[in-house]
Amino acid sequence: xxxxxxxxxxxxxxxxxxxxxxxxxxxxxxxxxxxxxxxxxxxxxxxxxxxxxxxxxxxxxxxxxxxxxxxxxxxxxxxxxxxxxxxxxxxxxxxxxxxxxxxxxxxxxxxxxxxxxxxxxxxxxxxxxxxxxxxxxxxxxxxxxxxxxxxxxxxxxxxxxxxxxxxxxxxxxxxxxxxxxxxxxxxxxxxxxxxxxxxxxxxxxxxxxxxxxxxxxxxxxxxxxxxxxxxxxxxxxxxxxxxxxxxxx
Amino acid sequence: xxxxxxxxxxxxxxxxxxxxxxxxxxxxxxxxxxxxxxxxxxxxxxxxxxxxxxxxxxxxxxxxxxxxxxxxxxxxxxxxxxxxxxxxxxxxxxxxxxxxxxxxxxxxxxxxxxxxxxxxxxxxxxxxxxxxxxxxxxxxxxxxxxxxxxxxxxxxxxxxxxxxxxxxxxxxxxxxxxxxxxxxxxxxxxxxxxxxxxxxxxxxxxxxxxxxxxxxxxxxxxxxxxxxxxxxxxxxxxxxxxxxxxxxx
Numbered sequence: 001x002x003x004x005x006x007x008x009x010x011x012x013x014x015x016x017x018x019x020x021x022x023x024x025x026x027x028x029x030x031x032x033x034x035x036x037x038x039x040x041x042x043x044x045x046x047x048x049x050x051x052x053x054x055x056x057x058x059x060x061x062x063x064x065x066x067x068x069x070x071x072x073x074x075x076x077x078x079x080x081x082x083x084x085x086x087x088x089x090x091x092x093x094x095x096x097x098x099x100x101x102x103x104x105x106x107x108x109x110x111x112x113x114x115x116x117x118x119x120x121x122x123x124x125x126x127x128x129x130x131x132x133x134x135x136x137x138x139x140x141x142x143x144x145x146x147x148x149x150x151x152x153x154x155x156x157x158x159x160x161x162x163x164x165x166x167x168x169x170x171x172x173x174x175x176x177x178x179x180x181x182x183x184x185x186x187x188x189x190x191x192x193x194x195x196x197x198x199x200x201x202x203x204x205x206x207x208x209x210x211x212x213x214x215x216x217x218x219x220x221x222x223x224x225x226x227x228x229x230x231x232x233x234x235x236x237x238x239x240x241x242x243x244x245x246x247x248x249x
Numbered sequence: 250x251x252x253x254x255x256x257x258x259x260x261x262x263x264x265x266x267x268x269x270x271x272x273x274x275x276x277x278x279x280x281x282x283x284x285x286x287x288x289x290x291x292x293x294x295x296x297x298x299x300x301x302x303x304x305x306x307x308x309x310x311x312x313x314x315x316x317x318x319x320x321x322x323x324x325x326x327x328x329x330x331x332x333x334x335x336x337x338x339x340x341x342x343x344x345x346x347x348x349x350x351x352x353x354x355x356x357x358x359x360x361x362x363x364x365x366x367x368x369x370x371x372x373x374x375x376x377x378x379x380x381x382x383x384x385x386x387x388x389x390x391x392x393x394x395x396x397x398x399x400x401x402x403x404x405x406x407x408x409x410x411x412x413x414x415x416x417x418x419x420x421x422x423x424x425x426x427x428x429x430x431x432x433x434x435x436x437x438x439x440x441x442x443x444x445x446x447x448x449x450x451x452x453x454x455x456x457x458x459x460x461x462x463x464x465x466x467x468x469x470x471x472x473x474x475x476x477x478x479x480x481x482x483x484x485x486x487x488x489x490x491x492x493x494x495x496x497x498x
Contacts, residue, residue, distance in 0.1 A: 219494060223398075224264065239491070
């Protein structure tokens with residue numbers, strides 16, 4: 001393993017073991033922690049898969065003090081990004097969904113977004129290779145391991161990615177506070193669609209707004225109208241799911 | 250001011266100044282920070298309201314190093330909790346909404362929930378006085394000041410609070426992963442209702458589930474099904490809002 005990531009915490013490591021799509025080099029468990037059901041599950045899964053786990057002095061965790069590691073870390077191969085072409089050609093897409101992130105800065109937000117997307121059955125997440133937080137240990141931790149259950153598609157140019165999606169008959173929906181239409185006015189149950197969520201402060205960039213087929217807002221009920229980006233996405237993405245499930249009933 | 254809270258960060262302090270419902274004793278600004286538009290706004294609002302602000306050496310912020318204070322803190326009177334009777338009698342409630350939190354442990358989750366509730370126009374939040382995280386500096390910071398825009402109703406017994414709501418013709422909806430009905434199957438646009446969200450791991454307690462009129466779930470699309478509680482609430486609460494706005498159109 002030439003390159004290696006460190007992941008932290010019981011849930012992240014359990015999920016990585018279950019998903020099994022990344023090579024785990026070693027799991028380190030602090031000698032000082034209580035052997036609870038989750039730790040036993042990690043040991044059991046590691047044994048099953050022939051992955052080394054070691055009990056080490058808590059001092060070994062010193063370099064990771066800033067992370068909420070719960071006394072367990074794993075050395076793991078970095079996540080494998082999916083190519084957009086590869087994603088599009090992997091199968092026939094019918095009423096599939098993507099989330100495109102345009103300049104998300106906060107690791108906690110990215111982790112929460114990944115988690116929500118997996119729960120709601122989103123088919124992939126597109127992140128730009130620049131001007132967007134990348135997948136790091138905090139993102140993994142906050143995603144509670146969800147990162148292993150969804151393709152992460154890294155692109156150099158979100159504008160080019162949107163164009164490619166449109167060429168492949170996908171519909172693009174951007175979110176913007178000044179939009180006229182509400183997010184629930186769009187009919188999501190008969191098309192492949194990608195939802196663009198903008199940066200925490202700047203919102204979706206002009207070039208992406210211009211390239212979008214729909215621009216929608218979440219109707220705010222208060223002069224205080226700063227909704228967190230992961231909570232905004234949750235409202236929208238579960239509305240798309242509501243429509244899909246209602247139709248297929 | 251006998252009791253005092255410390256709040257951190259530009260947005261929290263700006264929102265507290267605008268809301269004006271709590272006595273601000275003093276604002277401390279680090280001499281080392283860049284004087285941006287947000288800091289200027291804070292100074293302007295403070296001057297307008299006759300509130301003292303001081304420029305201090307960055308060492309003064311040492312005790313608050315663990316918080317993301319952005320070089321500005323304020324000493325402020327604690328938030329005033331609302332009594333449930335007071336809330337119920339304050340006006341005639343028609344299609345009003347409450348969120349009841351049952352054992353939320355994480356300050357970030359509580360802050361995010363408050364923020365989402367304010368954006369979605371929820372009328373109040375009920376938190377138990379025990380076995381639930383209380384309003385602290387982190388909650389204030391994560392709520393981005395939303396805490397000043399919604400009544401927080403503290404109750405000793407959530408079960409008694411639910412009974413009182415039912416006696417006043419409110420409907421109670423609890424969330425539970427094993428529910429049969431989906432959250433969008435309930436009709437929210439013609440009743441006063443309270444949504445109960447459970448603890449991150451344990452969920453809604455049995456006694457509250459028993460006291461509820463409806464038990465609903467969010468349909469999960471993956472074997473990975475651990476949705477963050479603030480994102481779960483966001484999906485549900487914006488569905489209630491969608492129904493209300495559709496009706497009033």
